[in-house]
Every structure is written in structure tokens, then in C-alpha cells.
Amino acid sequence: MNSSGVHTPTVSRLTDFxxxxxxxxxxxxxxxxxxxYFLGAETIDFVVVLLLAIGGYLMVGASNAFNQIIEKxxxxxxxxxxxxxxPAGRMTxxxxxxxASVFTILGLVVLYIINPKTAMxxxxxxxxxxxxxxxxxxxxxLSVFVGAFPGAIPFMLGWVAATDxxxxxxxxxxxxxxxxxxPHFWALxxxxxxxxKKGGFFMLPTGKRNKGTAIQIxxxxxxxxxxxxxPAFGVTGMLYxxxxxxxxxxxxxxxxxxxxxxxxxxxxxRAAKKLMFASVSYITLLQIIYVLDKFIRQWI
Numbered sequence: 001m002n003s004s005g006v007h008t009p010t011v012s013r014l015t016d017f018x019x020x021x022x023x024x025x026x027x028x029x030x031x032x033x034x035x036x037y038f039l040g041a042e043t044i045d046f047v048v049v050l051l052l053a054i055g056g057y058l059m060v061g062a063s064n065a066f067n068q069i070i071e072k073x074x075x076x077x078x079x080x081x082x083x084x085x086x087p088a089g090r091m092t093x094x095x096x097x098x099x100a101s102v103f104t105i106l107g108l109v110v111l112y113i114i115n116p117k118t119a120m121x122x123x124x125x126x127x128x129x130x131x132x133x134x135x136x137x138x139x140x141x142l143s144v145f146v147g148a149f150p151g152a153i154p155f156m157l158g159w160v161a162a163t164d165x166x167x168x169x170x171x172x173x174x175x176x177x178x179x180x181x182x183p184h185f186w187a188l189x190x191x192x193x194x195x196x197k198k199g200g201f202f203m204l205p206t207g208k209r210n211k212g213t214a215i216q217i218x219x220x221x222x223x224x225x226x227x228x229x230x231p232a233f234g235v236t237g238m239l240y241x242x243x244x245x246x247x248x249x250x251x252x253x254x255x256x257x258x259x260x261x262x263x264x265x266x267x268x269x270r271a272a273k274k275l276m277f278a279s280v281s282y283i284t285l286l287q288i289i290y291v292l293d294k295f296i297r298q299w300i
Contacts (some may be wrong), residue, residue, distance in 0.1 A: 012090070016085040016090055016091055017099075019084055019085055020061075020064065020065050020068060020084070020085050020086070020091065020096055020099060021057070021060070021061030021064055021065060021099075021103075022060070022061070022064040025060065025064065026056075026057050026060040026061055026064070027057070028280075028284075029056055029057075029060045029154045030052075030053050030056040030057050030060070030154075031284070031287070032154040032155045032158070032177065032283075032287060033052050033053070033056045033154045033155070033157050033158040033161070034049060034052060034053060034158055035155065035158060035287035035288070035290065035291050036154070036155045036156060036157060036158020036159045036160075036161075036162075036170070036173055037049060037052055037158035037159070037161050037162045038158070038162075038291045038294070038295075039158070039159060039162075039169075039173070039239065039290060039291060039294055040158060040159035040160075040161075040162030040163045040169065040170070040238075041162035041163075042162075048114055048161060048162070051110050051111070051113055051114050052111075052114060052118075052157075052158060052161050054110050055107050055108075055110035055111040055114070055118075055122065056107075056111075056122075056154065056157070057107075058103045058104075058106050058107030058110065059103070059104070059107035059108075059111070059122045059125065059126055061099075061100075061103045061107075062099075062100045062101075062103035062104040062107060062126060063125070063126045063129045063130055063150070065096050065097075065099050065100035065103065066097075066100045066126075066129075066130040066134075067129070067130065067134050068084055068085075068086050068087075068096065069086060069093055069096050069097055069100065070130070070134050070135070071134065071137075071199075072086045072087045072093065073087070074138070074199040074200060074201070075087040075199070076088075077198045077199050078195045078196070078198050078199045079195050079198075080192060080195050081199070104126060107122060107126075108122060108123055111161075114161045115160070115161065115164040117160050117164055117165070117166065118157060118160050118161045118164075121153055121156070121157050121160060122153075122157065124150075124153070125149075125150040125153045125154075125157075126150070128146065128147075128149050128150045129147065129150040132146050133146045133147040133150065137201050137202065137203075138199075138200045138201055138202065139202070140202055141202045141203065141204060141205050141206070141207055143202065143203075144181070144182065144185050144186065144189075144203060144205070145182075147181070147185070148178050148181040148182065148185075149178070151177065151178075151181050152174045152175070152176075152177040152178035152181065153174065154177070155173040155174065155176065155177045155287070156170040156171070156173045156174040156177070157170075158173075159173055167237060168236050168237045168239070169236055169237050169238055169239035172227070172230055172231060172236045172239055173239070175227050175230075176224070176227050176228050176286070177283065179220060179223045179224040179227050180224045180279065180282070180283050182216070182217070182220035182224075183217045183220050183221045183224065183256070183260055183275065183279055184276060184279040184280070184283075185203065186203065186204055186205065186213060186216070186217050186220075187217065187263065187272045187273075187275040187276040187279060188203070188272075188276050189201075189203025189204045190204060190209050190213065190217075190263070190269065190272035191269050191272040191273040191276055193209050193269070209267060209269075209272075210267070211264075211267070214263055214264040214267055215264065217260050217263060217264070217275070218257070218260045218261060218263075218264050221253075221256055221257050221260040222257065224253070224256070224282075225249075225250070225253030225254075225256070225257065228249050228253060228286060229241070229246055229249060229250065229253075231290075232245070232246035232249075240294075240297075241290070241293055242293055242297060244293075245289050245290070245292075245293035248289050249286055249289060252281075252282050252285055252286060252289075253282070255278060255282070256275070256278050256279060256281075256282045258278075259271070259274050259275040259278040259279075260275055262274065262275070263275050
């Protein structure tokens with residue numbers, strides 16, 4: 001920003017880059033991947049951690065850029081998205097497409113350097129997100145179900161990057177993040193219902209902010225917590241939770257369930273917003289607890 005308070009082109013380009021790649025979302029995805037890597041790795045290779053972070057960011061950034069190209073006309077209709085670079089006219093579709101394409105290629109190359117399986121799951125994630133989930137968002141509430149697949153890959157991807165294998169352990173990590181996305185995105189869809197409606201997006205399972213949607217949010221919250229506790233029973237191979245960690249996860253889950261039940265009672269946008277933020281706290285703290293539990297077990 002110069003002395004007159006006007007943003008310089010460099011600052012504007014940096015801001016647009018952050019928005020076209022959805023930096024905060026991309027960073028949270030990278031966090032999930034690294035957590036999965038720490039859980040799967042016998043010894044930490046920080047070169048692989050760096051590659052995973054870079055490759056993960058590139059793939060998520062590419063997915064988001066493609067998404068914003070496809071939805072540019074719809075984004076222009078909604079308050080929360082109308083100032084994004086493409087619908088606002090600050091970035092051309094061509095430039096956004098170049099960014100998305102280059103990020104896809106570089107991301108796949110970086111993940112392939114880790115191992116081919118990691119690159120394969122990364123490619124599968126971007127394909128489903130861009131080619132299946134994005135077009136379905138204006139067609140059916142089932143888009144959330146489809147979108148949960150690429151959304152659940154990052155936590156699992158880290159384990160695959162560490163072990164070059166797919167088994168029960170990354171499968172459980174996938175399930176945790178898969179089920180978690182339903183209460184998370186339905187809460188977001190409830191909170192921003194009116195804005196999503198302007199763009200013609202169908203986010204809620206019943207299509208409306210009603211009792212049916214609220215019940216499903218509660219049920220999927222319960223499923224999320226139950227799946228998160230499976231490793232405590234010693235049936236998931238190398239992925240294991242101690243009783244102390246399981247209790248902490250249960251406490252977190254009950255906290256999230258409280259906000260889900262609060263939404264069921266009040267059926268308000270404010271309650272949905274609280275649940276959305278509670279869900280973000282849940283998945284972040286869960287991943288931290290899982291990782292700390294593993295390393296504390298090793299040290300003891």
C-alpha cells in the first residue's frame with residue numbers, strides 16, 4: 001500500500017493469488033496431510049514433509065482455481081464470492097486456467113516424487129472435485145456426498161506418502177474425514193443458505209433449513225465421533241489410540257454434538273455458524289491428538 005492508501009499492483013496480485021487458490025482452505029488441507037504423514041512414518045523425513053506440503057497446496061490450489069472458473073457466473077451472484085478475482089474481473093479466465101493447469105502438473109510431479117500412489121490419489125482428488133462435485137452443486141444435494149470423497153483424501157494421503165501403501169490405517173483416516181464433512185458442510189450450507197440460494201447451490205440434504213436436515217446433521221455428527229474412536233479398540237493395524245487420547249477425542253466429539261443438538265433445537269443460522277466453527281476445531285484438534293498420542297507412546 002502506498003502513501004495515499006491505495007493497494008499496489010503487487011499487493012493486489014498476491015491477494016488475488018491467495019483467493020484463487022483459497023489459501024486458508026489449502027493450508028488446512030496441507031495440515032491434514034502432514035498429520036497423516038506423521039501418523040504413518042516410522043522416521044520423519046522432512047524432505048518428504050516439504051514435498052507433501054508443496055504438492056498438497058498446488059493440488060488444492062488447482063482444484064479451487066478450476067472451481068472458480070467453472071462457477072464464475074454463479075459466484076458473481078453471491079455476496080461471499082462476488083469479489084473473487086474472476087467474477088470481479090480482476091483476473092481473466094485464461095490467467096486463472098493457466099494457474100490451475102500449471103499447479104495441477106507441478107502438484108502431480110511433486111507428489112509423484114514422493115511415490116506414485118500419492119500422486120494417483122492426488123489426481124483422483126482433483127478429478128472428482130472439478131469434474132464431478134463442482135457440476136453437481138447446482139443439481140442435487142448429493143453433491144456434498146460426492147465432494148466428501150476428495151475432501152477426505154488429504155488425511156489419508158499423508159499416510160500413503162509415508163508408507164507407499166494403502167490399508168486399514170489410511171482407510172480409517174479417510175472415513176474420519178469423510179463422515180466429518182457432512183455436519184461441517186451442512187452447517188455451512190445452513191448458515192449461508194440465503195447466499196447459496198442466490199447461486200442456485202443445493203447444499204442441505206433436504207434442500208431446506210428444517211427438522212429433517214437438523215436430524216441428519218446430528219446423526220452424522222454421532223457417526224463422525226464413533227468412527228474417530230475405532231482406533232482405540234486395536235483393530236486398525238498400526239493406527240492406535242490410547243485410552244487417554246480416546247477420552248480426549250470423545251470429549252471433543254461431545255462438544256461438537258452439543259452444537260449439533262443446539263442447531264436441532266434452535267434451527268437458526270447463528271447456531272449453524274457455531275457448529276461449523278466447532279467442526280473445524282474438532283477435526284484440527286483430533287489430528288493433533290492423534291499425532292501427539294503416537295509420539296508420546298513412542299517416547300514412553
